[in-house]
Amino acid sequence: MxxxxxxxxxxxxxxxxxxxxxxxxxxxxxGGIAPGAFPEQYDLTEFQTAANCTMEFSENPAIAKLNAQIxxxxxxxxxxxxxxxxxxxxxxxxxSVGKYGGTxxxxxxxxxxxxxxxxxxxxxxxxxxSDDLETIVPNVAKSWEWNDxxxxxxxxxxxxxKWSDGEPFTSADVxxxxxxxxxxxKINEKPKDYVTVAGQPMVVETPxxxxxxxxxxxxxxxxxxxxxxxxxxxxxxxHFLGQFHPAINPDADALAQSLGFADGYDAIKAxxxxxxxxxxxxxxxxxxxxxxxxxKDAAPTLExxxxxxxxxxxxxxxxxxxxxxxxTTGQQLPYINEQDEVFANDQEVxxxxxxxxxxxxxxxxxxxxDAPLLLENQEKGxxxxxxKPKIAMHAISFNVTSDDLEKRAVFDNLDFRKAxxxxxNREAMNETAYFGExxxxxxxxxxxxxxxxxxxxxxxxxxxDPDGAKAxxxxxxxxxxxxxxxxxxxxxxxxxxNLQFATQGIAGQVVELIAQDWxxxxxxTTVKEITPDEYRSAQSSNQxxxxxxxxxxxxxxxxxxxxLWVPPFENYFAHRxxxxxxxxxxxxxxxxxxxxxxxxxxxxxxxxLQSTPSGTDAFKETANKLVANMTGNLLFIGTAxxxxxxxxxxALKNFPEFKTASYEYYRTYPYRGSQWYFDE
Numbered sequence: 148m149x150x151x152x153x154x155x156x157x158x159x160x161x162x163x164x165x166x167x168x169x170x171x172x173x174x175x176x177x178g179g180i181a182p183g184a185f186p187e188q189y190d191l192t193e194f195q196t197a198a199n200c201t202m203e204f205s206e207n208p209a210i211a212k213l214n215a216q217i218x219x220x221x222x223x224x225x226x227x228x229x230x231x232x233x234x235x236x237x238x239x240x241x242x243s244v245g246k247y248g249g250t251x252x253x254x255x256x257x258x259x260x261x262x263x264x265x266x267x268x269x270x271x272x273x274x275x276x277s278d279d280l281e282t283i284v285p286n287v288a289k290s291w292e293w294n295d296x297x298x299x300x301x302x303x304x305x306x307x308x309k310w311s312d313g314e315p316f317t318s319a320d321v322x323x324x325x326x327x328x329x330x331x332x333k334i335n336e337k338p339k340d341y342v343t344v345a346g347q348p349m350v351v352e353t354p355x356x357x358x359x360x361x362x363x364x365x366x367x368x369x370x371x372x373x374x375x376x377x378x379x380x381x382x383x384x385x386h387f388l389g390q391f392h393p394a395i396n397p398d399a400d401a402l403a404q405s406l407g408f409a410d411g412y413d414a415i416k417a418x419x420x421x422x423x424x425x426x427x428x429x430x431x432x433x434x435x436x437x438x439x440x441x442x443k444d445a446a447p448t449l450e451x452x453x454x455x456x457x458x459x460x461x462x463x464x465x466x467x468x469x470x471x472x473x474x475t476t477g478q479q480l481p482y483i484n485e486q487d488e489v490f491a492n493d494q495e496v497x498x499x500x501x502x503x504x505x506x507x508x509x510x511x512x513x514x515x516x517d518a519p520l521l522l523e524n525q526e527k528g529x530x531x532x533x534x535k536p537k538i539a540m541h542a543i544s545f546n547v548t549s550d551d552l553e554k555r556a557v558f559d560n561l562d563f564r565k566a567x568x569x570x571x572n573r574e575a576m577n578e579t580a581y582f583g584e585x586x587x588x589x590x591x592x593x594x595x596x597x598x599x600x601x602x603x604x605x606x607x608x609x610x611x612d613p614d615g616a617k618a619x620x621x622x623x624x625x626x627x628x629x630x631x632x633x634x635x636x637x638x639x640x641x642x643x644x645n646l647q648f649a650t651q652g653i654a655g656q657v658v659e660l661i662a663q664d665w666x667x668x669x670x671x672t673t674v675k676e677i678t679p680d681e682y683r684s685a686q687s688s689n690q691x692x693x694x695x696x697x698x699x700x701x702x703x704x705x706x707x708x709x710x711l712w713v714p715p716f717e718n719y720f721a722h723r724x725x726x727x728x729x730x731x732x733x734x735x736x737x738x739x740x741x742x743x744x745x746x747x748x749x750x751x752x753x754x755x756l757q758s759t760p761s762g763t764d765a766f767k768e769t770a771n772k773l774v775a776n777m778t779g780n781l782l783f784i785g786t787a788x789x790x791x792x793x794x795x796x797x798a799l800k801n802f803p804e805f806k807t808a809s810y811e812y813y814r815t816y817p818y819r820g821s822q823w824y825f826d827e
Contacts (some may be wrong), residue, residue, distance in 0.1 A: 245824030369706020379423030585787030
């Protein structure tokens with residue numbers, strides 16, 4: 148007989164052979180059953196062998212009612228055993244086997260702003276990182292293998308896996324995503340870095356319904372880590388979106404026009420957006436006049452929940468009745484019935500909702516400066532705060548391709564950037580804004596910095612030296628010419644740095660301290676808080692003087708995504724500079740501004756790194772070149788690595804200790820939101 152802890156009570160388990168069901172083991176108590184090939188999960192056949200049992204499946208009692216709210220789904224659901232894949236993923240719950248029910252209350256900033264936090268709770272991809280943030284484990288894919296030189300990555304899918312509308316999910320859905328969406332210039336004008344290898348396309352082959360082969364033009368071992376960490380899902384429903392694609396359906400335009408769209412691509416963009424970002428508005432928000440004609444409100448998903456309602460105030464989701472995961476007793480996941488997302492773009496409003504216990508989980512947009520208030524109200528609000536280290540740090544950049552040509556010349560000058568870095572009193576910032584919890588460090592590109600990188604770059608131009616900063620500014624010609632106490636441009640024109648920031652990317656107190664430090668060396672600034680959307684729009688249109696946002700990625704992710712090293716040095720949602728350099732790169736020199744040689748070298752070296760086996764001498768040499776080049780040129784100026792708050796309501800169970808408060812491993816994705824449940 149086995150003893151198992153469930154919900155704090157000790158239960159006796161008869162041997163599995165006595166009753167046919169499988170034992171409800173947890174991570175906290177494995178009941179003597181050997182772990183599987185991967186941490187905290189099994190494939191069904193693997194689990195039945197390990198536990199010497201035959202799994203009996205069960206479902207959420209409310210699943211028929213939830214399914215009825217999904218427009219376009221079958222009116223009658225097949226038995227749960229027929230909705231699951233033949234070999235579903237068995238998820239071992241953290242502390243206890245959960246119970247069904249409840250609504251997960253989430254808080255985002257706005258549509259497409261501050262939403263990745265919540266999106267990661269329901270997210271799936273071919274693989275994911277386990278919660279050790281070191282081991283890549285199967286998820287949608289059952290297994291994978293590389294060839295010897297990392298030029299061919301093969302995934303094996305789960306036979307019988309279904310989309311949220313019950314249609315088969317097959318290798319054709321992966322190929323459709325790649326060939327007809329990711330690489331179609333009418334969907335993505337320029338392919339994302341992660342779907343190419345050194346700018347060259349991959350080839351996706353599908354020898355059968357359960358096998359997908361990515362053939363790469365050069366080695367890219369980091370491709371697997373990309374699928375494990377990125378919001379971009381490597382599949383889309385061909386049976387639904389494909390009907391609007393002219394390469395799939397010759398009558399795509401006519402079909403779309405009959406529904407009121409301009410053409411097939413217009414219909415695809417209404418459901419899918421212009422990229423792999425999955426929190427764009429659905430047709431419910433974009434095209435309310437088409438509601439009566441549309442077969443579905445949202446494209447089918449493989450995620451744990453699917454959106455059924457949307458307004459400008461938020462979105463509502465219900466459990467996916469065809470979800471591919473089960474717990475160790477055979478209950479189909481997710482446990483939580485519904486998810487409700489509220490948009491609140493004001494940080495004070497968000498904090499009030501958190502303090503009042505109106506939210507079940509939140510991390511994105513919370514800064515260390517919010518921690519005292521949140522910690523003070525934990526007991527009263529019925530929630531818990533974890534303070535966990537970040538991977539990215541608050542960073543600063545200057546618009547090296549500013550439309551103001553005189554500012555551009557100043558920003559382009561390395562002595563100016565160095566002066567502005569050593570003008571910052573990071574020790575005082577750490578004590579004031581970071582409560583002494585930060586580790587002062589220069590931005591180096593890799594975070595954390597691998598041991599084989601020369602450690603001198605951690606402190607490069609990070610010392611506080613206001614007199615040195617003043618001397619450098621004098622050399623640059625940024626001096627006070629009119630005697631008002633503030634420095635002017637070399638021409639004598641006033642020099643004012645407009646510091647626009649959003650709290651999603653950096654704490655306001657940090658910006659104020661930076662502004663004061665720069666004022667102390669004679670640089671005049673203005674400080675203005677704006678929304679994340681306003682910030683991103685200004686950044687993308689080359690209108691910012693100064694970039695102020697988090698930045699940093701671990702080397703495992705960089706191996707699959709080169710964007711930190713290629714202009715504009717990250718994506719739309721993150722910290723970028725050199726927008727006109729990016730235009731030159733994208734147009735192959737036809738437009739924009741030609742970047743300097745050191746930037747071209749960054750581009751060459753990151754492609755070399757991604758095609759070099761990790762850990763080799765050649766790999767380490769190239770990584771050192773990248774750090775020396777990026778840090779030595781101070782394109783981005785670092786502050787300190789700090790912790791940030793992670794909030795969860797105490798009624799939310801199976802919520803573990805996180806290792807980091809970070810976007811880089813895709814927030815909650817390693818921590819298995821499908822097995823969270825409510826006990827209240």
